[in-house]
Amino acid sequence: MTLTIFYASTTGKTEDVAQRLATLLGGNADLRDVDSLSSAEDFCGVDAMICCVPTWNTGADSLRSGTAWDTYVEDIPEISLAGKPVAILGLGDSSSYSDYFCDAMEELYSAFQAAGARMVGSVPIDGYTFNASKSVVNGRFCGLPIDEDTEPDLTDERLSAWARHLQQEMAGQLS
Template sequence: MKKRIGIFYGPTGGATEKVAKLIASELQGAAEVYPVKDATPSMINNYEIIIFGCSTIGSETWNGEASRSDWDIFRPELRKIQVQGKLFAFFGTGNSVSYPRNFVDGMGILAKELMAQGAKIVGQWPTDGYSFTDSEALIDGKFVGLAIDEDFEAEKTATRVKQWVELLRKSI
């Protein structure tokens, strides 16, 4: 089976990587997964369906290992991505309890950059079952992609991923 779906995520080693791999597993071999720190625009341009995953200020910042996140570093490359004829989907990891006003903001910021380039987005996700106050990822009353809280709602992750991938399948 030709792999049409590319999953690009960052940071590595934490919740975002876990969710990237869960999504790939639900897609049953149809997707290839890469850390965005190892990606180039031409790698991304190879895929027809592109899933981008990010945290909102992740463990790298917390550990002081890097002053800028993997996505911050990749951001100048985004404009080299061909958006015509492609479908984009997003997932974001965050913490709805400690950061209720900024829950999964990073996913929204990333998605809006792609939208500004004319990207067609699939996989918008209802806010039912989440508890938060505000988010940059809210567009027309829905999350622009899958929101995951591994800090406080880890037990919901597997079901959320499964249901989101089912939704995605209907749009791709």
């Protein structure tokens, strides 16, 4: 089984968090920069994936990542990922962008769900302070929000708890 952590990053924070997550998963995950992909079909070649995305483009209706993810978000629903486990991790700033906290997670969540993926890794909103986020789906974050701008001291704990949770949800595919 192969687990791939896909990431895209503008100022390096999402890349750093993706690397820390890979370490936490004990070296069982490959890291891949979305910039290096040639088409959305590249997502079909892995058994399970974690997709790490920052939010930029504040207030826009779509293409909120402002990274290479925006190139693929409209094509992902057209591929077939039937039953493949997919988790989303988002970087954002819950203080300066409290009305749009980690909005880009929801775009990837919806796109991969439309491709038939088995979406895992949702997180309770408790413990986060923000006004609004498109990434709250049915009362939970659709992935793991990380705030390296104003809550960097919470990142290790959030990543560790999520990694443990994913290992259960992905039922052995991470070990």
